[in-house]
Amino acid sequence: MTTATDSVELVGEEATGNVARAVLFAAATSATAPVDMVHPLAPNVPITLQTLWVYLAGVVLGPLWAGVAFTLYLLAGLVGLPVFAGGNAGLGVVLGPTGGFLIGFPLAAMTVGAVAHGLDGLTAPDAIPVPRLVLALVAGTAVVYAAGAVGYALVQAIGLVAAVSAVVVPFLPVAGLKIAATVAIARSDAIVAR
Amino acid sequence: MNLRYVAGDTYVHRLDPRSKLFVQAAVAVAAFAHTTPAGLAALTAFVGGVCRLAATPVTASLRSYRAFLPFLVAGPLVEGATVGAPWFVVADAVTPALASYRVLLLLLVSTAYIRTTRVRESRVAIQWLLPGRIGVVLGAGVGFVLRFLPVLRDDLATVRAAMHARLGAERTLRERIRLIGVTGLRRVFRRADRFALALQARCFAWNPTLPVLSPTWRDGPALLVAVALLAWAAV
Numbered sequence: 001m002t003t004a005t006d007s008v009e010l011v012g013e014e015a016t017g018n019v020a021r022a023v024l025f026a027a028a029t030s031a032t033a034p035v036d037m038v039h040p041l042a043p044n045v046p047i048t049l050q051t052l053w054v055y056l057a058g059v060v061l062g063p064l065w066a067g068v069a070f071t072l073y074l075l076a077g078l079v080g081l082p083v084f085a086g087g088n089a090g091l092g093v094v095l096g097p098t099g100g101f102l103i104g105f106p107l108a109a110m111t112v113g114a115v116a117h118g119l120d121g122l123t124a125p126d127a128i129p130v131p132r133l134v135l136a137l138v139a140g141t142a143v144v145y146a147a148g149a150v151g152y153a154l155v156q157a158i159g160l161v162a163a164v165s166a167v168v169v170p171f172l173p174v175a176g177l178k179i180a181a182t183v184a185i186a187r188s189d190a191i192v193a194r
Numbered sequence: 195m196n197l198r199y200v201a202g203d204t205y206v207h208r209l210d211p212r213s214k215l216f217v218q219a220a221v222a223v224a225a226f227a228h229t230t231p232a233g234l235a236a237l238t239a240f241v242g243g244v245c246r247l248a249a250t251p252v253t254a255s256l257r258s259y260r261a262f263l264p265f266l267v268a269g270p271l272v273e274g275a276t277v278g279a280p281w282f283v284v285a286d287a288v289t290p291a292l293a294s295y296r297v298l299l300l301l302l303v304s305t306a307y308i309r310t311t312r313v314r315e316s317r318v319a320i321q322w323l324l325p326g327r328i329g330v331v332l333g334a335g336v337g338f339v340l341r342f343l344p345v346l347r348d349d350l351a352t353v354r355a356a357m358h359a360r361l362g363a364e365r366t367l368r369e370r371i372r373l374i375g376v377t378g379l380r381r382v383f384r385r386a387d388r389f390a391l392a393l394q395a396r397c398f399a400w401n402p403t404l405p406v407l408s409p410t411w412r413d414g415p416a417l418l419v420a421v422a423l424l425a426w427a428a429v
Contacts, residue, residue: 024383030346089304155293166272
């Protein structure tokens, strides 16, 4: 039995708030994973709202803490919490066909945050000019789908073109809808109240 | 639902979580290095043994991953399909089919890990792997996500039920996504503020006292197996 004699080093107020938000974003992403909706044009492609939270995290938390939020999400799934789409978990999923998307989430959230806010300090989400916001979201989308396609091609041992036609093209119209929805959310009072 | 910790007393339950993570990673490396019929047959025998040792039912575990089936089947189909006769080339589909099978094996190994390891043990393993403040934030954060997962799932189900009660399904998809985002975000902020206050009231610290991981003689064979797998992958 050993005794620790270090004094307790408290986490500061601002960092605690950011940790709490990152945790809640990770949990919200996990909570939306099993919820899918049906697209009127493509009923066989389930839409989960995970990427919506990737966008929102980047816009609201900024590059650093959005990255933390989705690293947490990934780790939570790795150690076995049922946070991935369809309530799945584990290293097998991350190394599976859709694993590229999961690895792309933290990168995309950081990209959205970095383009929307820049690297020094945060801007209020409703003060970010719309063109810059849209640019940030498109950049994030590009990152997440590039990672997803490369991951799918590597894991399934198929060509990049086949991978893009299988996992990117069917989802692009929905990604457009999510970007439009995110812009509307960033302009709503849900965020202004902060 | 098979993807959660199941209390037990098997050999795998008693292993140090770090050894289990190491074996899991070694299996993945070996599976990617030997995606051949012979290599995967050998790994199938190994994974079968692991599942037996960990008291993990194979068919029931695979059933819980059925959401993956479309992706696993799509790989070989897309690659084997051709435009025009003969429409489908079996030889082209073999490699993606082997890859799909490899995914199944990895899913089984990770199911065995999840069913035999407490989240708390995994947290300590994370903080051992990532020292310093990053490890504290990520290690503690995983526990917090576990705490809030059911709460937010409930929140979002409430939001959806409220939308349906007001004929939300008649609205456009963009509008529905926006509504879920706005209401979800409000809940997230409200809970985050209260949670941050609660953390501070309970002295959320960079240096908390954690359970001690102590490897035993049991970890020896597991580590040897992992090293052997890595050596086989390097051949």
